[in-house]
Amino acid sequence: MTGNTNLHEEPSYLIDTGKRKGIMAWLTTTDHKRIGLLYLWSIMVFFIVGGILGETMRTELFKPGQQFYGPQTYNAIFTLHGLIMIFLIVIPGLSVVFGNFVMPIMIGANDVAFPRLNLFAWYLYILGAAVVVISQFTGNGPPDTGWTFYAPYSTQTHTNVIAAVSGAFILGFSSILTGINFIVTIHRLRTPGMGFFKMPLLPWAIYATAWIQVLATPVIGITLLMIIAERMFHIGFFDPALGGDPVLYQHLFWIYSHPAVYIMILPAMGVITEIIPTFCQKQIYGYKAIAISSLAIAGVGYFVWGHHMFTSGMSKEAIWTFSLLTFLVAVPSAIKVFNWVATMYKGSIDLKPPLLYAIAFIFLFSIGGLTGLIQGALATDIQVHDTSFVVAHFHYIIFGGVGFAFLGAIHYWYPKMFGRMYNIRVANVAWGFLFIGFNLLYFPQFIIGIEGMPRRYFDYLPQFTWAQQISTIGGYILGIGFIILIVNLFRKNGAKATSNPWGGKTFEWQLPSPPPMENFATPPAVPDNPYDYD
Amino acid sequence: MYGASNFVEGVDWVFKLLFGISFFFLLLITATMIYFVVRYNRKRHPKAIQVKDSTALEITWITIPIIIVLFLFYYGYAAFQPMIWVPKNAMQVKVIARMWQYSFEYAGSKVANVLVLPLNNPVKLNLHSEDVIHGFSIPAFRVKEDVVPGKNNYMWFTPQKLGEYEIFCTAYCGVRHSYMGTKVRVVTPREFFTWLKALKVASPEPEGLVILKKNACIGCHSLDGSRLVSVTFKGLYGKTETVTTNGNERKVKVDDEYITSSIYEPDKDVVVGFSKGVMKSYKGIIKDDEIKKIIEYLKTLK
Numbered sequence: 001m002t003g004n005t006n007l008h009e010e011p012s013y014l015i016d017t018g019k020r021k022g023i024m025a026w027l028t029t030t031d032h033k034r035i036g037l038l039y040l041w042s043i044m045v046f047f048i049v050g051g052i053l054g055e056t057m058r059t060e061l062f063k064p065g066q067q068f069y070g071p072q073t074y075n076a077i078f079t080l081h082g083l084i085m086i087f088l089i090v091i092p093g094l095s096v097v098f099g100n101f102v103m104p105i106m107i108g109a110n111d112v113a114f115p116r117l118n119l120f121a122w123y124l125y126i127l128g129a130a131v132v133v134i135s136q137f138t139g140n141g142p143p144d145t146g147w148t149f150y151a152p153y154s155t156q157t158h159t160n161v162i163a164a165v166s167g168a169f170i171l172g173f174s175s176i177l178t179g180i181n182f183i184v185t186i187h188r189l190r191t192p193g194m195g196f197f198k199m200p201l202l203p204w205a206i207y208a209t210a211w212i213q214v215l216a217t218p219v220i221g222i223t224l225l226m227i228i229a230e231r232m233f234h235i236g237f238f239d240p241a242l243g244g245d246p247v248l249y250q251h252l253f254w255i256y257s258h259p260a261v262y263i264m265i266l267p268a269m270g271v272i273t274e275i276i277p278t279f280c281q282k283q284i285y286g287y288k289a290i291a292i293s294s295l296a297i298a299g300v301g302y303f304v305w306g307h308h309m310f311t312s313g314m315s316k317e318a319i320w321t322f323s324l325l326t327f328l329v330a331v332p333s334a335i336k337v338f339n340w341v342a343t344m345y346k347g348s349i350d351l352k353p354p355l356l357y358a359i360a361f362i363f364l365f366s367i368g369g370l371t372g373l374i375q376g377a378l379a380t381d382i383q384v385h386d387t388s389f390v391v392a393h394f395h396y397i398i399f400g401g402v403g404f405a406f407l408g409a410i411h412y413w414y415p416k417m418f419g420r421m422y423n424i425r426v427a428n429v430a431w432g433f434l435f436i437g438f439n440l441l442y443f444p445q446f447i448i449g450i451e452g453m454p455r456r457y458f459d460y461l462p463q464f465t466w467a468q469q470i471s472t473i474g475g476y477i478l479g480i481g482f483i484i485l486i487v488n489l490f491r492k493n494g495a496k497a498t499s500n501p502w503g504g505k506t507f508e509w510q511l512p513s514p515p516p517m518e519n520f521a522t523p524p525a526v527p528d529n530p531y532d533y534d
Numbered sequence: 535m536y537g538a539s540n541f542v543e544g545v546d547w548v549f550k551l552l553f554g555i556s557f558f559f560l561l562l563i564t565a566t567m568i569y570f571v572v573r574y575n576r577k578r579h580p581k582a583i584q585v586k587d588s589t590a591l592e593i594t595w596i597t598i599p600i601i602i603v604l605f606l607f608y609y610g611y612a613a614f615q616p617m618i619w620v621p622k623n624a625m626q627v628k629v630i631a632r633m634w635q636y637s638f639e640y641a642g643s644k645v646a647n648v649l650v651l652p653l654n655n656p657v658k659l660n661l662h663s664e665d666v667i668h669g670f671s672i673p674a675f676r677v678k679e680d681v682v683p684g685k686n687n688y689m690w691f692t693p694q695k696l697g698e699y700e701i702f703c704t705a706y707c708g709v710r711h712s713y714m715g716t717k718v719r720v721v722t723p724r725e726f727f728t729w730l731k732a733l734k735v736a737s738p739e740p741e742g743l744v745i746l747k748k749n750a751c752i753g754c755h756s757l758d759g760s761r762l763v764s765v766t767f768k769g770l771y772g773k774t775e776t777v778t779t780n781g782n783e784r785k786v787k788v789d790d791e792y793i794t795s796s797i798y799e800p801d802k803d804v805v806v807g808f809s810k811g812v813m814k815s816y817k818g819i820i821k822d823d824e825i826k827k828i829i830e831y832l833k834t835l836k
Contacts, residue, residue, distance in 0.1 A: 072709050072763065072812060141811045146706050152683060153666040153707060158814030240684025246667055247682060280574070281582040289592050311669065311680045313687035316618050320611050327603035334599045335592075341563060342591075344570040348582040351571060359567055366563055370556035373603070377610025379541075379548045382617065383676050386669050386704035450549070452673025454704040457712035461700065534584055 010516030030115035036101030038122050043089050050084035053077050058475035061468050071458040075144040082147030087171050088129050090402050094267035098409050099206045105508040106200045108191025110519045113184040121177040128170035135163030151238030151249040155230045165224045172217045179213030193526040200506045200530040205270025208294040212259045220256035247312050254305035262301040268405030272358045275412050276340050278504040279355035280347025283531040286339035293332035300329045310381050326376035353427040357408030360435050364400025389449025392442045415497030419514040426488040433481030440474025539675035540692040544613035620690040624656040631668040631681040633753040634710035645736040649718040651693050652726035658690040669704030693720040742831025745824050765805050771832040777803040
């Protein structure tokens, strides 16, 4: 804290200034920006693995019958694909990467509240991931339960369920610690003068997310331990043969795993809320409505888990209650969509890659949300439950929503993170491939889902072939899009980035690109309105 | 024009309503975004005009979605509700689900592998699982319910059209999940009674077969000579197989000793052409006297 030091003379956070150099400096860092990047690299590696697994499934499903691997392998692969994508990528996802990298800067802090705990959470994440990887190569073969571990199948199958479940358990702890860290950071480290309603909206979204992480994650931890207890000691919780109840498992699982969907999507919404004002040069429309709708989603989102279980034989009272609450949780999401679109009105719109991703997000997330209504409505849910309609729906939310928001976020903060620009034209081309490939891949699954094509099927009836083939081709186009995107971001020949290439108003754009290790030499002045474009 | 079941019309109406509303909103949002991007493009509109929040507008777009979703909830519930209340005159059929096959038990313990039903007669299916959760789905009838072990789940409907329709298992249940399908055949009442009369009463199964079914052996080892995940039981006893033991191939005659060791240590001698690590050890699960009964049964599978 040296007072009036000129910020631009401080070395960037990417340069090692401490005792340790190179990789050791990164593995022992407590800087929130570096930890954000550690997560970014790990998530990228896992995403490539999960994506390749997905492409092999699409190839296997190109024709009915067996192409190049059998049903047991297929079941293990969709299980691992789900485990990786859910637990290693989208649940931590935007929150750990951008929550770490920009959230503290946005509230004018120099780091998170507990920097060492932050690093410890990353190590837990890596440990959990390692245990999931080990589960694939040890015991009686890779787990084949699906990422949902439904009992009593998961308590009976001879595959290596215990290791995979332990991995998910450890990852849960990482998530809880990050949540606590962010809650305390936002409560205690906002720069003097920044009230809650003067905060930018990404920190708001991260805040709502963190509460879900802290309150909901312990439930899945306990549930996973119950599976282990049932498998190892034959304590009957879920298996009726041991006196348990299989539907109890589903309740416990979804009490966490439905709010987990909001852990994924809320930070994505936060990112979109940052991108749109910058590229429209407009104040966000309905600041308070967006901030409070995040809390509303987090709150109501706890009470809708039963909509995953309309065919499980729950009481009819439970069924209609969960249906009603599910419809209500759609409202705050709709409010956000209206406010984003309204922000574009009379703006000065610059259609750069981050905004392209934001617009794609709104389109794909709307399709995901609206098809969610079909599953919220009881009569129609019975028809589409456990079909490829559901697969399409949650990929529209998680990939079209969270995934596209993640890519938008990378293209938005990339110059800040690395201090240089990427090729805009190539980025646009990659976006085109991803957008077209994505829709070709998942949209046909809605149609055959309504016709009855069940999910998690290794083989299918010939009448579904046309859609499966379009999906597979879409999957390859999507893959090409990712290759272009990654190559573009890794080419190190971009121009040096200025401190504020997009004309953003939040604090990170007042720091040099890349920012110095110690973000702010003096606390930044807090504007009344974080998106003041007047 | 009737649907294939009494629920088709109601459910499809809700589908159309939801698709109509969804399409309207998607089009509205997308068209507005595209219009703004073109109309307010920076080239054409270099300076943004700041707009103040309007409370009236916020309240409007909070209230309208609430009203719409309440209506949608109601219509979804209204078309679902009749699925719960079973008419008293419904014919009862017990659906038995096990890895990875459905069978249907009619009155008088008559068992079939295809669900045959008389036209225009309400039917109640009592769903019974012998192992894990399965999902009983007849898409053409718009019905689906999980078959949960230990629970008395059910479904009912009235078939309204002659024909044959697919039955799927929709709840993931293991290696042959995607093959756990069969058909429902809707016939005239006269044909139905002729068919039912000819249907055999399920004879008490040999004890060995009961044990094989209980432990889900026949999910991977077929009884009819077809190749599933592993070798078929048909004609297995007394046959000479080539197996891999510790990496070396050798010939072995399938006798009492080999069968016992295959159940207790499945990975010790693996028949060439099949994989290790697929089957778990049944040590402590299948007892010695049960193995004897299995062997007696296998001897009959010529």
